[in-house]
Amino acid sequence: MSKLPVIEIFGPTIQGEGAVIGVKTMFVRTYGCDYRCSWCDSAFTWDGSAKDKLRLLEPETIVEELMALADGNFDSVTISGGNPALIGEGMKHFIDLLHRKSIQVAIETQGSRWQDWFYDVDVLTISPKPPSSGMKTDWDVLDHILRNMKEHGRATHNLKVVVFGEEDLEYAKSVHRRYEDVQLFLQPGNDDVKEAGDISGRLLRRLEWLFNKVIADPALNRVRVLPQLHALIWHNKQGK
Amino acid sequence: MSKLPVIEIFGPTIQGEGAVIGVKTMFVRTYGCDYRCSWCDSAFTWDGSAKDKLRLLEPETIVEELMALADGNFDSVTISGGNPALIGEGMKHFIDLLHRKSIQVAIETQGSRWQDWFYDVDVLTISPKPPSSGMKTDWDVLDHILRNMKEHGRATHNLKVVVFGEEDLEYAKSVHRRYEDVQLFLQPGNDDVKEAGDISGRLLRRLEWLFNKVIADPALNRVRVLPQLHALIWHNKQGK
Numbered sequence: 001m002s003k004l005p006v007i008e009i010f011g012p013t014i015q016g017e018g019a020v021i022g023v024k025t026m027f028v029r030t031y032g033c034d035y036r037c038s039w040c041d042s043a044f045t046w047d048g049s050a051k052d053k054l055r056l057l058e059p060e061t062i063v064e065e066l067m068a069l070a071d072g073n074f075d076s077v078t079i080s081g082g083n084p085a086l087i088g089e090g091m092k093h094f095i096d097l098l099h100r101k102s103i104q105v106a107i108e109t110q111g112s113r114w115q116d117w118f119y120d121v122d123v124l125t126i127s128p129k130p131p132s133s134g135m136k137t138d139w140d141v142l143d144h145i146l147r148n149m150k151e152h153g154r155a156t157h158n159l160k161v162v163v164f165g166e167e168d169l170e171y172a173k174s175v176h177r178r179y180e181d182v183q184l185f186l187q188p189g190n191d192d193v194k195e196a197g198d199i200s201g202r203l204l205r206r207l208e209w210l211f212n213k214v215i216a217d218p219a220l221n222r223v224r225v226l227p228q229l230h231a232l233i234w235h236n237k238q239g240k
Numbered sequence: 241m242s243k244l245p246v247i248e249i250f251g252p253t254i255q256g257e258g259a260v261i262g263v264k265t266m267f268v269r270t271y272g273c274d275y276r277c278s279w280c281d282s283a284f285t286w287d288g289s290a291k292d293k294l295r296l297l298e299p300e301t302i303v304e305e306l307m308a309l310a311d312g313n314f315d316s317v318t319i320s321g322g323n324p325a326l327i328g329e330g331m332k333h334f335i336d337l338l339h340r341k342s343i344q345v346a347i348e349t350q351g352s353r354w355q356d357w358f359y360d361v362d363v364l365t366i367s368p369k370p371p372s373s374g375m376k377t378d379w380d381v382l383d384h385i386l387r388n389m390k391e392h393g394r395a396t397h398n399l400k401v402v403v404f405g406e407e408d409l410e411y412a413k414s415v416h417r418r419y420e421d422v423q424l425f426l427q428p429g430n431d432d433v434k435e436a437g438d439i440s441g442r443l444l445r446r447l448e449w450l451f452n453k454v455i456a457d458p459a460l461n462r463v464r465v466l467p468q469l470h471a472l473i474w475h476n477k478q479g480k
Contacts, residue, residue: 072458
């Protein structure tokens, strides 16, 4: 009943993006998403293509697997999806188990659902999806999440928007205006998440484009622009 | 008397490395260094090759130049060198002027000299130099700086070590053990700061090497590993 749908457990590796970029971490990827982003780099978490790898696991079992993989060789666990915020009680219990072992917990979600365990997360990344995703932002839900996190007092949350083009950048700016007191990270999108081989040249050109956009725009003085380091190094390989 | 020796003022650009990686910032580079690192990527700040560009400027004049370059288009100024910690009163006054304009100040220094204005800096990066630099760390001075910053209470400082090889990595680990409560950033070194053209492939291979070292070593669970984004995008060009 409190089991979690898990599609991947791997690591340790280095967090390649966002607020805790560069941190050594294990990854737990949950199955299932309420979104279907056109450019999703983890579509196997919701499109059925990897359904045979889906397992329903007790929180204790996930912790055991993490320890079997790398006991003593990590202090951080990153929970990604899919959308981990589709999961309620089981996730809260899992976070508690990790904290009891003094492990820091980072979670990324698109901000389409609230969960009370958001308060317990050490680094909560809320990543609303721009127009290029094909998804629509529910601003009421997003407002609710950001208001709750702010009122809770500990600044453990941040915003992240992936940017593919001008329209996405306008969207990011509207997010920035709306939640001006929350650190916003911008990340250039990966236009082809299936391309084989070395994609670093293409990704660096997109990073340069986004750097130049931010440099030119006084409305973006306080954002931070970061690439996906894992994609620069390991390209489109899964489990890295 | 309170003038600062300045060799470069440029920006806005994006901070490419360290604790505030990804932040839009202006750069002020001071002239003069008590070190002579073998692989220094800013040797023109001390080797005499750009002495004709050195100017002694009042803090007010530097602020005016920053505003003339990009008034309203930045909220952060990064002061680098050379070693900015060779400068006393003039630097304190410069930092005060920036703060009066609500501009955040980030400074990087190797930790070979203490200055009372370290307390005023918003993000102080202390970057002791590993064996490959050819420099010797004065541990008494470094201890003094880290003790002062800790006792001051605001955690505005971080450590950064550039790593070229195994011996440097051992040095980084000794720094990490010595100051275990301070966030340590590791950065792969740029082996050839004069190479023309696209050096991103070489730099990414060094980043991968360092990622794998950290992934394999339980003594490095809490460090953060970051590249120099400016060098990945703009290569060895100065003023970026």
